[in-house]
Amino acid sequence: MESKRPVAIEHSQRLEQSQREAAVQPAQPRDAALNGHGQHPMDAERFHEASELILGSINRVIDGKADAAKLALTVLLAQGHLLLEDVPGVGKTLLAKTLARTVDCTVSRIQFTPDLLPSDVTGVSIYNQSSRQFEFRPGAVFANIVIGDEINRASAKTQSALLECMEEHQVTVDGKSYQLGLPFMVVATQNPIEMEGTYPLPEAQRDRFMARISMGYPDKDAEIQMLETHQSSSPLVKVTPVVTANDVAAMIAMVQQVYVSTAIKEYTVAIGRATRDSANLRLGASPRSLLQLLRAAKATAALDGRDFVLPDDVLDVAESVLAHRIILERKAASSGDTPQSILHSILTSVPVAKEPAGAWARERRAG
């Protein structure tokens, strides 16, 4: 595993030097990059086609994890960051790398270790003797997709270096800000915190990940399939990019145009308030988490072929988006509840709409 150097920057095969430089340059104004207005949305057919291509490509490599693959794509399209958490050896890194390779864009990979420094992540200014100037050498974070492997093995200081990048899509070194490209997505993997030699991610950092996925073990057939196909060569070799970074940017723009009705906003807020009011939770869902929940729901709706969000979309992603942010009360934790189980009970109790009153009023208006 020579690839697990402290800092390993990998680029997809098609990456050309010029492209790399373009990615490094703070070419776009920050807000425009965030909102995706620089891109024209793609039409529905192409969106569907592209998403099918990406998912098909991932599913060919990772057997029996279609849900995880779809959620990963959802997070990509919703401009979020993904946290893959599970025991070693279930394909976390493989999923991240496959997703990265499927999209024809810049990819870098950071292997987090306790001695990794923040400047390894963000970049460093070096004095160029010939030009007699300080020159910024971008770190691993300057890529479209950043794979942070075993992120909870790094020190807190290094972990927090990722914070600004993830939330604000920019890097500030020596008082100067550098814009990151679009799409930008951090896919971090981590082992469960019970494992040895790990620093648990602080709440603030966890909150910056849009979703957390537990891969889980593959089922029997998928595992047999995996044993057969993965014996001879790495499945990653066969992965070729199916869409370009521009395509992804267009898809993101399209997702942003998905309509969110007032009813959905109310529903989302109701879920958030229910987590805050729950007696079993010490920390409920933050406003940011609700924003990300809605973004993820928009991406889900778009992947489902709709131009508006349904409560089902919210429900589909709610557990992945919220479960890693909420903190259980001691009593609930000791009685065997998990964040997932508590979230599940909350989601099954929040009414989807104030139906009786609304229906009555509607009927009267109609009558």
Added chain:
Amino acid sequence: MSAGQEHRIRPNPGGDGASPDSPTADPTAGSPTSGSLTREPRTAGAGPYPWLMAGSIAVAVLGSSLSLNGVFRGWAWLLPLITTVTVAALSLAALRSLRARPLLATAGSLGMLAAILSFIFCRQESLLGFIPTPATLAAVGKLMQRAAETVVSETAPVPPNAGIVFVMCACLGLLVILMDALAVPLSMPAVSGLGLLAVMVVPATVKPQSVGVAGFLGAGIGYLLILGTSQWFAHDPRLQSGSTRGSSQFKRSMVAGGLALGLALVVPLAIPGFDSGTFPQGSRLSPWGTANGLNPMITLGNSLRSPTGAGRITYATSSGSAEYLRSVTIDSFDGETWSPDDRAGQRRPGTDKIDAGYTLQGPTVPAVTSIDAGQFTSPYLPAPFAPASVNGLSGSWTWDPATLSIMSTDSSTRGQRYVVFSASPKITAQALALANAAPRGISNDFLRIPANLPDIVRKTANTVTASAGNNYDKALAIQKYLRSSEFTYSLQAPVQNGYDGNGLSVLADFLTVKSGYCVHFSSAMAVMARVEGIPSRVAVGYAPGHPTGQSVALVGQGSFPEYEVDARDAHAWPELYFEGLGWVPFEPTPSRGVVPDYATDPTVPGSITSNTDEKNSAATPEAPAPTATPTAGASAAVAGPAEVSTLPVISVGAAGFLLLVAFLCSPRLARTAQRRRRLAVRPPARAGTPPPGYRDPAPGLAWAELQDLATDYGMPSAPSETPRHFSARLRASAALGQAGGIDDAAHVAVASLTSDFERDRYGQPAGRGGVPPAATPAAPRIAVVRESLRSNARWSVRFRAEWVPPSLMHRWSRGLGAPLRSLRTAGNSAGWALTRSWRKLGRLLPERR
């Protein structure tokens, strides 16, 4: 998932709100037709529909009220009724055409009804003549009391006094409003026919001619008008038939209607038991009957025809033979109907001493009769002639010196046990033959002959009595004529020939057809006797009964056999006045009653007794022996000759039945109305762009209906369930059947309803770049789903879903609990407020150390 596939993402090239076809400024620039069409439901006039519908309802109510002739005497009641109904209908039409809210229209017309009723009936007591005041209410109370008295004490046809007419006008005015509410806002014009049925139940139950041809035709025409108006003019598209289907639909309905009418006419003829009596036994339409109305004499006919004896009375008498029991007399033969004359002013209270008021020559025969009226209910007391005193009655009773009828002012005969001391003059043929003096001591009313007496009566009387010398001979001749073989006793002939009533025209018919029963024989004899100058009247009561085999002990008289009579013994007989002998009963009815000795024709002995009904032959004079306690009346039904409480009892029963039916049907009706109201909302099918922010209510309502349907069939949706999840659960359940099978259409319908609702609720509103909603009506899809749910449910579930729909029951129980809940909330907050102020008060107090 299939639902989701239907709406792919549509790109929105123009961005939010800036789409070129956004109709922000369209109403002026766009085509005028589309602009007006989209706004039509609120602004355009309602057209002729409200007026036509109100007119149809008025016609229907007035038409069916024609059948009330005969329940009321004359036609004086019709004008106030027409005024009331017209005003109510006009106010409804005006309010509806002004597009007032349904509830407001109903309330407004109620107000107009109150005003017109005040104007007609309580003008003096009302402000400006029509605004009800407390004084009006008092007057209405008086009117109601009068109506109640009429209903209790009078027999149909009742005189149209202000009280009863007020009640009728108010009821029918309310009926107009009710029918309008059913037909217009609730969109159930067919059900509004129930109101007409309620009107016609009254004549159908109390008139032997049932509804009558006029009432039937009027109600039928009005009902058809209502249906036609709703079919052709309604704004509601569901009620409107497509113009292309019009003719075939008309043909079909003609065939169906013809079949129904034919069956209704033929089936009663084929079913045995439908040929006797009126409402319960033989409720049939006899449109050929004359609407002469009825009175005790007619109910007498009904009693005679009733297959079971109701109103059983038992009595024992010391007179030696079974007595005629007399309860009321008919003495006024004027006009179209004959009825007892109450002579309210002349009645005297108390039954201790009853005096006929005329002098009797010769001996009298005293008798003591103990009577148990049992369940027989009437204000008139059955008593043998001529009562001298009555003991043992409860309540206050009065007696009429002219007719000796004993009537209660505040109670009835029901459950009464009493002893009548009577004294009848000993009448012999010789005495009668001598009694030719001009009548004195009685009113000339008993001699009055109606001016419009049919010629046949006078002619017959003169022919029959041509050879008779004195009054007695004349009486005998008339009796002999009526008992001759020319006349037959028949309960059915008058009904079949349409003269089952009384009045002069009936008399003429009877004398032509020569078939009838006691009413006809006795009235014929009474009128003919008057023609011949003999004072006469008709007594109504019971023919002598038959022994029960038991004995009753009479105080101080020993033990006597007990007799019983019931409705089948109801009888009427003429009484003729002979100076010095008083009122003398005769028996012109063949095969009924017992012909007194004096009335047997001395020239043809035996010819009369041979006619005596075999039923009464047992009531022989030598029946001796005494005794015992009277038995309680056996049957609970109330019917009797002079009985007047049939009308209220039947109407109360009918009203109760209708109420019960309405109560049992109300969940179903309410649910149906709810469904129709929801599905009545049309998606905007017309061309033209909807205004910005417009949201079509149809998908939401259809969805609510789908949810309620599922609830009814045991698949309620949880509040936390998303539409898609609910839809998937419904389709996966057994309630909707297998997809791909015969229920596939239902699955498709549920999926499309779901996607419509999702798009409506969560999609972009039209006009903001959203997809315009698909213009498919939800009603057929809901119908498919409902049919599938029905066919897959067990019968018990189906029954519950249709008659006690859980969705509605839940809503109702919530509605009923709402006041309690708000009370609890108010109580809680009051408690908190109290606690807070108490604490505040505590803080204000100086701290104790």
